[in-house]
Amino acid sequence: MAWLDEAGHRLVSEAVTEAESATAGEIVTVLADRSDGYTDVALLWAAGAAFTMMSIFAAFPLPFLELWDRLIGGWGHEWTTGELASMVIGLGLLTFLVVMLVQQWQPLKFALVPGPTRTARVHDQAVRQFKVGAQARTTGHTGVLIYLSMREHRAEIVADESIAAKVPAEVWGEAMGDMLSHIRKGHVAEGLAAGIRDVGFVLSQHFPRGSEDVNELPDRLIEV
Numbered sequence: 674m675a676w677l678d679e680a681g682h683r684l685v686s687e688a689v690t691e692a693e694s695a696t697a698g699e700i701v702t703v704l705a706d707r708s709d710g711y712t713d714v715a716l717l718w719a720a721g722a723a724f725t726m727m728s729i730f731a732a733f734p735l736p737f738l739e740l741w742d743r744l745i746g747g748w749g750h751e752w753t754t755g756e757l758a759s760m761v762i763g764l765g766l767l768t769f770l771v772v773m774l775v776q777q778w779q780p781l782k783f784a785l786v787p788g789p790t791r792t793a794r795v796h797d798q799a800v801r802q803f804k805v806g807a808q809a810r811t812t813g814h815t816g817v818l819i820y821l822s823m824r825e826h827r828a829e830i831v832a833d834e835s836i837a838a839k840v841p842a843e844v845w846g847e848a849m850g851d852m853l854s855h856i857r858k859g860h861v862a863e864g865l866a867a868g869i870r871d872v873g874f875v876l877s878q879h880f881p882r883g884s885e886d887v888n889e890l891p892d893r894l895i896e897v
């Protein structure tokens with residue numbers, strides 16, 4: 674899914690070009706639809722629901738058995754141990770499939786992912802993107818990745834080793850705040866541009882642009 678149109682991409686790219694005009698640092702921006710599929714989380718919810726339903730049946734079997742008797746015509750039935758076991762397994766499988774099916778609705782699926790899990794997966798994906806797109810790809814190891822993951826409502830700023838040695842991670846908090854304040858209003862491109870400008874300002878204080886600096890990484894927004 675594309676989150677930005679051509680104008681949005683152009684706004685972000687121009688912000689990167691402007692920010693880099695005053696610093697030897699290189700800014701890479703990545704906009705992701707999501708950072709993970711969370712299939713494992715969906716499976717855990719489905720398995721948990723299935724075992725819960727099976728446990729309820731084991732503790733209170735009569736309502737289930739009476740309902741089944743009514744469905745097949747209202748005649749009483751002497752349930753054998755094998756039939757009861759089959760019903761428990763069938764109820765568990767049905768619950769599992771239903772819960773997996775309803776989680777195909779993406780807003781619900783992501784709502785069921787715990788916040789710490791989303792944060793950890795976004796961080797891991799941001800680090801992977803940084804290693805591919807920015808880490809050690811500049812002469813002075815001065816690359817910075819701004820990573821925004823839309824489905825999780827999370828963002829990360831990851832800096833190369835030369836920058837991390839001089840700029841504490843907390844310094845990026847203002848850039849993150851400016852970026853997210855726009856994005857919460859639905860202005861994704863403007864939010865990214867604001868974050869880029871703030872990152873560029875920080876970089877210019879520690880890594881000013883020299884006369885021989887060249888643009889080593891592309892300024893365009895990468896949308897994945």
